[in-house]
Amino acid sequence: NAGVTQTPKFRVLKTGQSMTLLCAQDMNHEYMYWYRQDPGMGLRLIHYSVGEGTTAKGEVPDGYNVSRLKKQNFLLGLESAAPSQTSVYFCASSPTEDKQYFGPGTRLTVL
Amino acid sequence: SQQGEEDPQALSIQEGENATMNCSYKTSINNLQWYRQNSGRGLVHLILIRSNEREKHSGRLRVTLDTSKKSSSLLITASRAADTASYFCATEGGSARQLTFGSGTQLTVLP
Numbered sequence: 001n002a003g004v005t006q007t008p009k010f011r012v013l014k015t016g017q018s019m020t021l022l023c024a025q026d027m028n029h030e031y032m033y034w035y036r037q038d039p040g041m042g043l044r045l046i047h048y049s050v051g052e053g054t055t056a057k058g059e060v061p062d063g064y065n066v067s068r069l070k071k072q073n074f075l076l077g078l079e080s081a082a083p084s085q086t087s088v089y090f091c092a093s094s095p096t097e098d099k100q101y102f103g104p105g106t107r108l109t110v111l
Numbered sequence: 112s113q114q115g116e117e118d119p120q121a122l123s124i125q126e127g128e129n130a131t132m133n134c135s136y137k138t139s140i141n142n143l144q145w146y147r148q149n150s151g152r153g154l155v156h157l158i159l160i161r162s163n164e165r166e167k168h169s170g171r172l173r174v175t176l177d178t179s180k181k182s183s184s185l186l187i188t189a190s191r192a193a194d195t196a197s198y199f200c201a202t203e204g205g206s207a208r209q210l211t212f213g214s215g216t217q218l219t220v221l222p
Contacts, residue, residue: 044212099159
């Protein structure tokens with residue numbers, strides 16, 4: 001199993017551009033999450049999903065949208081990127097147990 | 112806002128010594144988890160302790176939980192250079208297995 005994969009690994013955007021980050025998991029997990037991690041800080045939850053076709057807001061949802069059209073994929077979109085969205089983005093998934101499995105991260109820079 | 116606060120922010124020890132990290136949180140929880148993050152990588156789950164447990168062991172890891180003080184500690188015994196990483200506590204207290212992360216402890220184990 002590949003576990004949780006994220007695409008792309010790195011991206012540089014200009015202010016106002018849009019992009020989509022893709023998260024895929026092959027473990028048949030129900031729950032999926034998007035976090036951001038800023039320097040010297042822990043992870044903050046952006047959005048999450050409790051199953052195919054569902055999404056919900058986390059702690060810092062503004063400026064982001066998500067979709068979960070297929071159980072194995074969770075997409076994070078930035079409609080109009082801002083420098084404040086420069087961060088490392090992590091996707092995670094979870095089965096019925098409590099622990100989460102994390103992807104390797106996407107490093108995004110917004111100029 | 113982050114639920115957990117970790118102490119110390121950074122810790123440097125010699126190989127073979129024990130490392131202790133502490134985590135404090137603010138609200139009631141279902142469980143508390145510890146994760147490790149190697150530089151430039153995603154988070155890896157280490158251990159979970161439920162709110163009705165006081166102590167748990169896994170290999171060289173020992174976790175304690177004091178719900179009356181809203182605090183937890185992670186002890187790594189006989190540390191190795193490979194233990195060098197950031198360690199995060201995360202609390203789960205709501206629905207959908209949402210985790211709230213602390214700001215982390217950077218552990219450096221010197222050979």
